[in-house]
Amino acid sequence: MNRTSIKNKLILSFLSLLLIVMVAVGVAQEITENVITALAVSAAFALAAGIFFGSIFSKSIVTRLTSLSSVATEVSHGDLSKNIPLLSRDEIRDLEDVFAVMVKDLRTIISEIKSVSEQIENTGKDLSMQIANVLTSSREIDHSAMAIAKGSEKQSLIVQKTSLIVEKSVEQMDEAARQSIQTASKADDALRKTEAGETNARETLNYLEDVLKQLAQNAQPIVRLSGKVEKIKMVMNVMEELSQKTDLLSLNASIEATRAGEMGKGFALVANEIRSMAENSRNSSQEIRGIVDDIFRDNEAVIAALKKSEDDINKGRSVIRGVVGTFGEMLAGVKEIAAEVKSVGDVTRSQVREMRGLISQFQELSRLANENFVSTQKTTIGTKNQEGQIQKIVKAAKSLNALSQKMAESQRRFRLHGD
Amino acid sequence: MECFIFEAAKKYLGIEAQYIYRIADDVKPAPVPLVPDCHVGIIYHRGDLFDVIDAGKLLGKESSLSQATPYVILLQWEQRKLGLIPDRIVGLKWLDETEGAETLFGQDGQTIQMITPMDLWDMLTKLPYGS
Numbered sequence: 001m002n003r004t005s006i007k008n009k010l011i012l013s014f015l016s017l018l019l020i021v022m023v024a025v026g027v028a029q030e031i032t033e034n035v036i037t038a039l040a041v042s043a044a045f046a047l048a049a050g051i052f053f054g055s056i057f058s059k060s061i062v063t064r065l066t067s068l069s070s071v072a073t074e075v076s077h078g079d080l081s082k083n084i085p086l087l088s089r090d091e092i093r094d095l096e097d098v099f100a101v102m103v104k105d106l107r108t109i110i111s112e113i114k115s116v117s118e119q120i121e122n123t124g125k126d127l128s129m130q131i132a133n134v135l136t137s138s139r140e141i142d143h144s145a146m147a148i149a150k151g152s153e154k155q156s157l158i159v160q161k162t163s164l165i166v167e168k169s170v171e172q173m174d175e176a177a178r179q180s181i182q183t184a185s186k187a188d189d190a191l192r193k194t195e196a197g198e199t200n201a202r203e204t205l206n207y208l209e210d211v212l213k214q215l216a217q218n219a220q221p222i223v224r225l226s227g228k229v230e231k232i233k234m235v236m237n238v239m240e241e242l243s244q245k246t247d248l249l250s251l252n253a254s255i256e257a258t259r260a261g262e263m264g265k266g267f268a269l270v271a272n273e274i275r276s277m278a279e280n281s282r283n284s285s286q287e288i289r290g291i292v293d294d295i296f297r298d299n300e301a302v303i304a305a306l307k308k309s310e311d312d313i314n315k316g317r318s319v320i321r322g323v324v325g326t327f328g329e330m331l332a333g334v335k336e337i338a339a340e341v342k343s344v345g346d347v348t349r350s351q352v353r354e355m356r357g358l359i360s361q362f363q364e365l366s367r368l369a370n371e372n373f374v375s376t377q378k379t380t381i382g383t384k385n386q387e388g389q390i391q392k393i394v395k396a397a398k399s400l401n402a403l404s405q406k407m408a409e410s411q412r413r414f415r416l417h418g419d
Numbered sequence: 420m421e422c423f424i425f426e427a428a429k430k431y432l433g434i435e436a437q438y439i440y441r442i443a444d445d446v447k448p449a450p451v452p453l454v455p456d457c458h459v460g461i462i463y464h465r466g467d468l469f470d471v472i473d474a475g476k477l478l479g480k481e482s483s484l485s486q487a488t489p490y491v492i493l494l495q496w497e498q499r500k501l502g503l504i505p506d507r508i509v510g511l512k513w514l515d516e517t518e519g520a521e522t523l524f525g526q527d528g529q530t531i532q533m534i535t536p537m538d539l540w541d542m543l544t545k546l547p548y549g550s
Contacts, residue, residue, distance in 0.1 A: 248442055251510065258421045
């Protein structure tokens with residue numbers, strides 16, 4: 001479509017009006033000869049035509065301006081959804097184009113503002129949530145820092161107490177080390193005394209061995225005497241048997257002599273004498289047997305006493321052997337004890353050195369615990385400050401939310417296409 | 420009267436010496452069944468069999484077999500033979516007066532009871548078997 005300006009339209013309208021006036025003048029001159037009438041008719045016709053064309057022209061412009069004004073009014077009320085009708089190619093069209101571009105730009109800006117507002121609102125919500133989380137975390141950090149501070153304080157106290165206990169233990173171990181040295185010295189003394197005791201026990205054992213040999217040699221004649229007494233008893237048995245047989249023989253002889261009567265009286269006398277001798281012999285034999293039995297019993301008692309002495313000495317020897325063995329075991333034990341005591345002393349001294357290092361480590365630990373306590377106190381103060389700052393951020397976020405809500409409310413005043 | 424004196428059942432007993440055949444020792448009587456308790460057994464001595472009697476059990480209650488080597492008094496009369504085991508043999512004694520088989524004689528403050536072999540035999544035969 002070709003562009004037509006209002007000026008041209010006015011010129012064209014004026015020319016058209018002029019033409020119409022001229023036509024009207026011409027027609028009026030044709031109709032009437034009167035110039036004035038003709039001029040009047042022409043003027044009236046021209047005036048009517050001017051009014052007609054003017055009203056049409058002005059109406060066309062006013063209508064469009066009114067339309068533009070109503071759209072502008074709608075836009076001023078926030079309704080950006082209205083479209084401006086584009087009917088001509090004149091200067092008003094330019095105004096309409098500019099207005100349409102402005103409305104379009106406004107739509108774009110409002111849309112962007114809406115998007116940004118939504119983003120700000122969402123961001124504000126996220127920020128609020130994050131701030132709430134940060135606040136919770138900060139409070140947790142604060143609680144944790146306070147717990148760590150308390151723990152550090154307790155740790156420091158425990159370390160100090162432990163350090164005191166360890167120092168006391170070190171003192172006791174020092175004492176134990178000194179006592180272990182004394183014990184080692186006493187163990188050496190005990191070792192020497194045990195060696196002396198073992199030597200004495202061995203000498204006693206050798207002496208008992210000699211006594212036992214001497215006793216066995218001394219017991220030999222008594223044992224031989226016992227054998228001889230046994231032989232005497234056997235001889236006495238034979239003698240008693242002989243006297244018994246003699247007695248029986250004399251008795252039978254007396255009986256035979258009695259049976260022989262007067263002829264046997266002399267024989268009976270002899271037989272009685274023999275029987276008397278046999279009885280005497282038997283009595284003597286019994287007396288000798290009694291004496292021999294006494295000797296035998298005494299000899300047996302002596303042998304039993306010797307045997308008992310030998311048994312006792314053997315027991316004593318075994319006891320002293322046990323004592324010697326015990327002394328040997330004691331010697332080995334005392335040696336082991338001395339070595340153990342020395343080892344314990346060395347270990348104790350080594351432990352004392354290590355414990356002293358441990359004490360310095362405890363002191364370092366205590367210092368670190370104190371530093372930890374101070375750091376946690378600082379952390380607590382920092383978290384408190386952080387909480388205050390977070391509160392400020394919360395306020396700012398709330399302000400931002402309020403602004404975004406206001407912006408959203410302002411934005412809601414505008415209506416776009418599709419709203 | 421020549422009298423053979425021995426001790427049994429805590430008493431001194433005397434038998435006339437003519438009834439004494441021999442004193443034997445170291446004999447081991449062979450046991451015989453179904454005889455009184457005092458019958459120890461029988462022995463064989465020089466061709467003759469003798470019934471051996473425990474005098475302690477026959478005349479009293481305590482046995483005379485406690486000695487290690489008991490003597491056996493062998494009696495022989497009227498074709499009868501009897502062995503008597505006493506507690507102890509005293510020996511032959513001459514006794515002046517006799518007043519029968521039951522006469523008592525003094526001996527070291529003790530009394531001696533005179534018996535005959537037949538008395539002993541009668542006492543033995545009156546005992547029940549196995550008593």
